[in-house]
Amino acid sequence: xxxxxxxxxxxxxxxxxxxxxxxxxxxxxxxxxxxxxxxxxxxxxxxxxxxxxxxxxxxxxxxxxxxxxxxxxxxxxxxxxxxxxxxxxxxxxxxxxxxxxxxxxxxxxxxxxxxxxxxxxxxxxxxxxxxxxxxxxxxxxxxxxxxxxxxxxxxxxxxxxxxxxxxxxxxxxxxxxxxxxxxxxxxxxxxxxxxxxxxxxxxxxxxxxxxxxxxxxxxxxxxxxxxxxxxx
Amino acid sequence: xxxxxxxxxxxxxxxxxxxxxxxxxxxxxxxxxxxxxxxxxxxxxxxxxxxxxxxxxxxxxxxxxxxxxxxxxxxxxxxxxxxxxxxxxxxxxxxxxxxxxxxxxxxxxxxxxxxxxxxxxxxxxxxxxxxxxxxxxxxxxxxxxxxxxxxxxxxxxxxxxxxxxxxxxxxxxxxxxxxxxxxxxxxxxxxxxxxxxxxxxxxxxxxxxxxxxxxxxxxxxxxxxxxxxxxxxxxxxxxxxxxxxxxxxxxxxxxxxxxxxxxxxxxxxxxxxxxxxxxxxxxxxxxxxxxxxxxxxxxxxxxxxxxxxxxxxxxxxxxxxxxxxxxxxxxxxxxxxxxxxxxxxxxxxxxxxxxxxxxxxxxxxxxxxxxxxxxxxxxx
Numbered sequence: 001x002x003x004x005x006x007x008x009x010x011x012x013x014x015x016x017x018x019x020x021x022x023x024x025x026x027x028x029x030x031x032x033x034x035x036x037x038x039x040x041x042x043x044x045x046x047x048x049x050x051x052x053x054x055x056x057x058x059x060x061x062x063x064x065x066x067x068x069x070x071x072x073x074x075x076x077x078x079x080x081x082x083x084x085x086x087x088x089x090x091x092x093x094x095x096x097x098x099x100x101x102x103x104x105x106x107x108x109x110x111x112x113x114x115x116x117x118x119x120x121x122x123x124x125x126x127x128x129x130x131x132x133x134x135x136x137x138x139x140x141x142x143x144x145x146x147x148x149x150x151x152x153x154x155x156x157x158x159x160x161x162x163x164x165x166x167x168x169x170x171x172x173x174x175x176x177x178x179x180x181x182x183x184x185x186x187x188x189x190x191x192x193x194x195x196x197x198x199x200x201x202x203x204x205x206x207x208x209x210x211x212x213x214x215x216x217x218x219x220x221x222x223x224x225x226x227x228x229x230x231x232x
Numbered sequence: 233x234x235x236x237x238x239x240x241x242x243x244x245x246x247x248x249x250x251x252x253x254x255x256x257x258x259x260x261x262x263x264x265x266x267x268x269x270x271x272x273x274x275x276x277x278x279x280x281x282x283x284x285x286x287x288x289x290x291x292x293x294x295x296x297x298x299x300x301x302x303x304x305x306x307x308x309x310x311x312x313x314x315x316x317x318x319x320x321x322x323x324x325x326x327x328x329x330x331x332x333x334x335x336x337x338x339x340x341x342x343x344x345x346x347x348x349x350x351x352x353x354x355x356x357x358x359x360x361x362x363x364x365x366x367x368x369x370x371x372x373x374x375x376x377x378x379x380x381x382x383x384x385x386x387x388x389x390x391x392x393x394x395x396x397x398x399x400x401x402x403x404x405x406x407x408x409x410x411x412x413x414x415x416x417x418x419x420x421x422x423x424x425x426x427x428x429x430x431x432x433x434x435x436x437x438x439x440x441x442x443x444x445x446x447x448x449x450x451x452x453x454x455x456x457x458x459x460x461x462x463x464x465x466x467x468x469x470x471x472x473x474x475x476x477x478x479x480x481x482x483x484x485x486x487x488x489x490x491x492x493x494x495x496x497x498x499x500x501x502x503x504x505x506x507x508x509x510x511x512x513x514x515x516x517x518x519x520x521x522x523x524x525x526x527x528x529x530x531x532x533x534x535x536x537x538x539x540x541x542x543x544x545x546x547x548x549x550x551x552x553x554x555x556x557x558x559x560x561x562x563x564x565x566x567x568x569x570x571x572x573x574x575x576x577x578x579x580x581x582x583x584x585x586x587x588x589x590x591x592x593x594x595x596x597x598x599x600x601x602x603x604x605x606x607x608x609x610x611x612x
Contacts, residue, residue: 120333122329122331122333123333123335123336125294125320125333126327126329126333126335127335127346128293128294128319128320128321129292129293129294129320129321129323129325129326129327129393129396130321130346130347130350130392130393130396131321131324131347131350131351131396132321132346132347132350133319133321133350136349136350140346141335144337145336145337227337
């Protein structure tokens, strides 16, 4: 029987918590960004696009360091947060979620943007002629049609958040019970002299969580695909 | 259908005047159109690129004119002087797109009732049933659009537009994406619609066959302008338009009715402006009103009354106008009590020494009048 030690359980729960919060933050912002990138042409669009994709191409450590500089107690945003709300996210699990969200953001935006661009704009025009205001068109036509893209983006973002390492360890360090997510716990075990068996167990757990997420998303995507009339 | 379509739009008390005066500069030409739409079915006819779809997009509010005025009755949809530009969802204009544009994530039923939540009054279940019957789609209601044939999709798209209770129905080449068989399947539905709806219909087409069968009025578009506007018979008898309506397809259009069937020879005798026209048998009762097109290329001219000819239909005619160009053919406007157009070679015109005012005989081969030249008259 495979029972989880308190150490493992703590890392799993923390990881799910961090990835969940990262996803919740990513989703609305990612949808808005994808909408702007897919539907509008404006001066400097390529800059926004590049900025959004930055976390995909720079080393995670760089992102972590930038976050630390911005959100640290003496950073411009961190200082303001502390003075106004007495909140500090550096070295906390919320900080880990921010790091994960930033790293996952481009994946979310990309997949939503692609499904937005794949929509036949004629369908939205047809809905307008049938009496639907732009807001209703979004709710009744656009949103259901991009649901597969949102789902894919969410799974990718969630998985990316679960695996986040470099930016997290740089920004919020590796504090057991606070910021020590699965990858960080695994890293700690590999550094310990007798951590090998514990490390293998965490590898198995990570694989199991990732597979569960993938299979669930696959099943959901198939159901949505059927609703959209695609022949699976 | 018993009782007709029992809803507000089936019994509009007075038909509102639809006025369209728009200018719009587009990438490669300028749209500049003024006319008033009559009730019934009006066809917008023209080659592709003549500005037909651009124009109806302005009417539906999917695009905005640079200048002008669009109104239905007292409701102003667009006016550049008063700075009015009504959103498409506020115009109550039903739009049947060339490609159907059914919502793929909704069942046929949910596509049909899509407009219900945006309407002032509740959807009348009787109206729904009537439209479903009229378009013959009861068997499709639970299906997804992805599983429908092209013809089925178009019928659902028409039903969806009608169930939004439009004050004007626009159809943009609804048959263009269908093959010959599917077209023949939809045309009777369109004839039914035209006869049972009081909603004015704007029908965009580049196929003369559809215009002859369906239209009461005809607007000929060319290069972004409406070059002719009037009832089908009048517009089709204008020689100057034949380059636009297609020389091969050009011909005069007549209102006729069935006088007699000759069962032995399988012929039908039509009454045309006090004269008799024999055509291959038409499977309709005596007295039925029809619209018929006699293509100019099927009319020949002789100075004497033809003797011992195979041609059944010979009319005494007066030459009204001869249009010559550099090509081998001439177009001749004849008067047989109604305008009739003949297309003969320039050589024949010179050899017969034809000139305006001359009395001649026009022959029309019965076999040349086929199913494609016939339309059920909307006034039946």
